[in-house]
Amino acid sequence: MEEARRITPPLDRERDMPILNVNGTSHDVVAEPETPLLWVLREQIGLTGTKYGCGIAACGACTVHIGGIPTRSCQVQLQDIAEGEEIVTIEGLSPDRSHPVQQAWVELDVPQCGYCQSGQIMAAVALLRDIPEPTDEDIRAAMSNLCRCGTYNRIRDGIKRAAELS
Amino acid sequence: MTEQFNLSRRGFIASVAASTGGLALGFPLGATAQQLAELAEPEINAWVVVQPDNTVVVRVAKIEMGQGTLTGLAQLVAEELDADWENVTWSYPTPGENVARERVWGSFGTFGSQGIRASQELVRQGGAAARAMLLQAAANRWGVGVDEVTVERGVISGPGGQTLTYGDVAEDAAALDVPENVPVKDPSTWTIAGQSLLRLDTADKTDGSRVYSIDYTMDGMVNAAIRQCPVQGGTVASFDASTAETMPGVMRVLQVDDSTVAVVADTWWRAKTALDAVEIEWDIPEENAGFNTAQFEEMMREGLDAEDAFVGNQAGDVAGALDGAAQVVEATYAFPWQHHVTMEPMNATALVTDDSCTVWTSTQNAESDLAAASQASGLEIAQCDVHRMNLGGGFGRRGASSTDYTTHAVKIAMAMKGTPVKVIWSREEDMLHGTYHPSTMARFRGALDEEGNLTGMHMRISGQSIFAGLMPFALQDGMDPLVFQGLQAESTEGEFGYTVPNLLIDHAMRNPPLRPGFWRGVNNNQNSFYLESFMDELADAAGRDPLEFRRSLMQNHPKHLAVLDTVAEAIGWDAGAPEGRAYGLCQHMGYGSYVAAAAEVSVDGDTVKIHRIVAATDPGHVVNPQQVEAQIEGSFAMGLSAAMVSEITMENGQVQEENFDTYPIMTMWEMPEVESHIVPSGDFWGGVGEPTIFVAAPAVLNAVARLTGQRVRELPLYKSGLRLG
Ligand code: FES
Ligand code: FES
Numbered sequence: 031m032e033e034a035r036r037i038t039p040p041l042d043r044e045r046d047m048p049i050l051n052v053n054g055t056s057h058d059v060v061a062e063p064e065t066p067l068l069w070v071l072r073e074q075i076g077l078t079g080t081k082y083g084c085g086i087a088a089c090g091a092c093t094v095h096i097g098g099i100p101t102r103s104c105q106v107q108l109q110d111i112a113e114g115e116e117i118v119t120i121e122g123l124s125p126d127r128s129h130p131v132q133q134a135w136v137e138l139d140v141p142q143c144g145y146c147q148s149g150q151i152m153a154a155v156a157l158l159r160d161i162p163e164p165t166d167e168d169i170r171a172a173m174s175n176l177c178r179c180g181t182y183n184r185i186r187d188g189i190k191r192a193a194e195l196s
Numbered sequence: 197m198t199e200q201f202n203l204s205r206r207g208f209i210a211s212v213a214a215s216t217g218g219l220a221l222g223f224p225l226g227a228t229a230q231q232l233a234e235l236a237e238p239e240i241n242a243w244v245v246v247q248p249d250n251t252v253v254v255r256v257a258k259i260e261m262g263q264g265t266l267t268g269l270a271q272l273v274a275e276e277l278d279a280d281w282e283n284v285t286w287s288y289p290t291p292g293e294n295v296a297r298e299r300v301w302g303s304f305g306t307f308g309s310q311g312i313r314a315s316q317e318l319v320r321q322g323g324a325a326a327r328a329m330l331l332q333a334a335a336n337r338w339g340v341g342v343d344e345v346t347v348e349r350g351v352i353s354g355p356g357g358q359t360l361t362y363g364d365v366a367e368d369a370a371a372l373d374v375p376e377n378v379p380v381k382d383p384s385t386w387t388i389a390g391q392s393l394l395r396l397d398t399a400d401k402t403d404g405s406r407v408y409s410i411d412y413t414m415d416g417m418v419n420a421a422i423r424q425c426p427v428q429g430g431t432v433a434s435f436d437a438s439t440a441e442t443m444p445g446v447m448r449v450l451q452v453d454d455s456t457v458a459v460v461a462d463t464w465w466r467a468k469t470a471l472d473a474v475e476i477e478w479d480i481p482e483e484n485a486g487f488n489t490a491q492f493e494e495m496m497r498e499g500l501d502a503e504d505a506f507v508g509n510q511a512g513d514v515a516g517a518l519d520g521a522a523q524v525v526e527a528t529y530a531f532p533w534q535h536h537v538t539m540e541p542m543n544a545t546a547l548v549t550d551d552s553c554t555v556w557t558s559t560q561n562a563e564s565d566l567a568a569a570s571q572a573s574g575l576e577i578a579q580c581d582v583h584r585m586n587l588g589g590g591f592g593r594r595g596a597s598s599t600d601y602t603t604h605a606v607k608i609a610m611a612m613k614g615t616p617v618k619v620i621w622s623r624e625e626d627m628l629h630g631t632y633h634p635s636t637m638a639r640f641r642g643a644l645d646e647e648g649n650l651t652g653m654h655m656r657i658s659g660q661s662i663f664a665g666l667m668p669f670a671l672q673d674g675m676d677p678l679v680f681q682g683l684q685a686e687s688t689e690g691e692f693g694y695t696v697p698n699l700l701i702d703h704a705m706r707n708p709p710l711r712p713g714f715w716r717g718v719n720n721n722q723n724s725f726y727l728e729s730f731m732d733e734l735a736d737a738a739g740r741d742p743l744e745f746r747r748s749l750m751q752n753h754p755k756h757l758a759v760l761d762t763v764a765e766a767i768g769w770d771a772g773a774p775e776g777r778a779y780g781l782c783q784h785m786g787y788g789s790y791v792a793a794a795a796e797v798s799v800d801g802d803t804v805k806i807h808r809i810v811a812a813t814d815p816g817h818v819v820n821p822q823q824v825e826a827q828i829e830g831s832f833a834m835g836l837s838a839a840m841v842s843e844i845t846m847e848n849g850q851v852q853e854e855n856f857d858t859y860p861i862m863t864m865w866e867m868p869e870v871e872s873h874i875v876p877s878g879d880f881w882g883g884v885g886e887p888t889i890f891v892a893a894p895a896v897l898n899a900v901a902r903l904t905g906q907r908v909r910e911l912p913l914y915k916s917g918l919r920l921g
Binding site: 061062065066069072073074076077078079080081082083084085086088089091119120121123124127131132135136139140141142143144145146147148151169170171173174175176177178179180181182183184185186 | 261262263264394395397398399400401402403404405406407408410411413419444463464465466469537538539540541586587588589590591620622623822823826829830831832833834855856857861862863864865867869870
């Protein structure tokens with residue numbers, strides 16, 4: 031077995047260090063400009079609530095809000111983000127799980143494994159902002175995030191419950 | 197119970213909290229040893245820790261992966277304990293501790309829908325014993341007989357009205373010997389178990405704070421991305437890392453084993469980016485290099501007529517029945533490979549030193565990861581341990597015999613001793629290296645007499661065996677008995693639900709170069725699709741109603757029949773479907789439970805719409821009805837995905853689907869209304885995590901056939917020119 035090498039993470043300080051506004055806090059970020067926001071959030075800023083599921087915009091596990099718009103963060107490169115643009119992740123939704131969607135999720139035991147739920151919740155919050163009292167059809171049309179555990183019906187019920195709580 | 201317990205302090209107290217890193221309890225990783233030690237005591241017995249503030253920590257041996265087992269097991273312990281549910285929390289012991297304590301917690305393996313049923317006796321007795329000890333401690337304190345004390349919600353009352361809480365007497369109780377064979381409660385008296393309580397583990401899934409294995413991080417941790425040979429049996433011939441080694445953050449490019457190359461970098465994204473720049477030449481065995489789906493289908497078709505086959509269920513004389521039949525009905529079905537696609541891709545973190553190997557991973561069977569860690573590191577089991585992290589889905593992919601990701605992490609960590617290494621498989625890597633749902637075909641020949649009665653049936657299964665591909669040691673004289681799930685005579689696990697006087701169910705084993713695995717529902721999925729579709733085809737040929745036809749064959753199988761009757765009544769079978777729609781139904785038994793489903797569908801052009809699906813489940817006992825409902829809903833989503841939209845194919849020995857764009861799964865748009873009927877009959881314990889998945893496809897496809905006359909015999913749906921809408 032080879033000897034262990036001394037590891038010093040060689041972050042490249044020469045490159046641009048954009049400042050990201052995430053959940054109301056500014057973060058210096060050291061990463062290549064092509065790095066997806068998803069991995070910047072997870073690995074540079076340490077916000078691991080935003081999940082990696084596919085990396086190709088197909089699953090929605092990485093959904094965050096950029097300027098209020100639900101966005102699949104695996105598809106947004108660091109260089110695409112304007113300085114100061116407001117990024118909100120699941121961790122920034124409320125300080126104490128008090129957002130109506132979070133409350134509804136707990137009340138109805140929506141999650142199973144929970145892995146997709148950060149993305150589901152961020153998508154649901156955006157939907158409720160656009161349509162405060164969505165019908166079943168509105169919900170089915172708007173919620174394209176995948177859930178392998180199959181919590182879709184409870185997600186739908188959770189969104190309707192959140193609408194009541196809002 | 198009046199006997200006095202021995203007051204000598206038992207041998208040792210496990211440092212469970214320390215070994216779980218405090219994580220399972222939701223404590224920060226920075227918790228001090230002092231804090232953790234406080235959490236660990238006092239241990240009443242292996243299953244129960246009561247802290248001075250009355251917090252009851254239930255030790256959970258099985259793993260939670262979304263299926264609700266954690267909450268269910270805690271309910272069972274709390275029930276026997278007469279604890280206050282508000283004070284109940286949990287922790288996961290490690291497999292290393294289990295080994296050190298002579299497997300006091302039994303098996304950690306969480307699969308086969310066994311989470312509750314296989315451990316209910318052990319955990320209930322654990323709870324009952326702890327209750328007896330706590331009551332005895334209070335009785336001793338007061339100097340009264342234990343039969344003079346009572347307990348309600350964790351508060352013990354004495355004959356003079358005095359009270360003590362569990363927390364007050366926990367330390368005394370911990371010093372008593374653990375009594376054996378304490379009787380457990382009659383389920384009819386349950387107040388905590390059996391109730392639709394909310395899960396214990398929901399809150400942190402709503403704010404991003406839950407730490408899954410993929411989220412785990414440690415000081416000084418580095419990240420690895422890997423690439424394995426995309427063709428089974430292929431090896432690394434050479435690789436050129438010259439570009440990758442110069443890329444930002446890259447620390448190492450190394451060959452991990454015969455068929456795997458890894459890049460280690462400071463971040464995973466950088467490791468993955470650099471991995472894409474590594475040029476790898478593979479040595480691919482010739483026999484696998486050209487293998488494709490069509491070739492496997494040919495092999496399976498040949499098997500449909502082959503002389504040699506393993507017999508799974510046999511009665512009477514099928515050949516005679518077919519010869520003497522008024523009508524012989526014949527049909528052939530096929531089920532494709534499937535991938536688990538757990539939303540969290542495979543990953544593990546390992547730290548290896550000269551004398552220790554520690555792994556943090558999401559696993560359904562930490563004991564096999566412990567063995568894998570020991571094997572890969574060359575260290576003794578006692579020098580290794582595995583910390584069980586939260587799973588972003590399991591479905592069988594993270595079960596026994598699938599410890600590949602743990603092995604990778606340990607091997608890479610061995611090359612970097614003292615540095616924790618996290619390996620994450622990209623989704624593409626994950627999909628190309630699954631343990632795939634086996635693919636099989638089945639051909640039926642059914643003999644009907646003049647009156648349309650089924651007098652004989654031959655079901656020939658041809659195709660892949662999980663045991664042969666994944667764990668050949670489990671074969672029995674070459675036969676894989678698991679192939680016959682749900683088709684066996686007189687089985688408490690999955691009994692064939694019909695009485696057919698002349699019956700033969702056999703299997704011609706044909707194996708492709710694609711690693712199979714246990715995929716939620718396992719072989720029940722295709723077996724139920726085959727059999728329950730053919731039952732409708734037989735009924736059609738006999739000119740009989742599919743429900744009535746089944747009922748006539750099910751009189752010796754009252755529990756199978758009861759769930760079928762339940763869904764028929766619930767959907768309104770006798771009244772018939774509304775205009776433009778049709779109903780379809782089916783039943784199957786597996787994992788010890790009886791399940792049935794009835795679906796309501798419409799078809800518009802090529803688009804199948806599932807409006808609602810009604811399920812009935814008889815799992816014997818129910819620990820948390822609303823979680824059983826959640827499992828029923830989830831099972832439909834997964835079962836219908838496999839039947840309607842998902843398929844793994846192979847070209848040139850390589851899986852063709854690499855992500856959700858080519859391996860779609862069901863979305864909310866397609867998800868039907870689900871109505872669950874939970875009808876426990878009480879004298880057995882069956883599973884609930886998987887069974888409903890078997891009855892998803894046939895209920896829908898039987899309805900499609902009744903509506904359109906078109907019989908879907910090959911999955912997924914597009915092969916019949918249909919799609920799900
Ligand atoms: S990880 Fe971004 S959509 Fe799947
Ligand atoms: S809750 Fe498990 S993937 Fe959605």
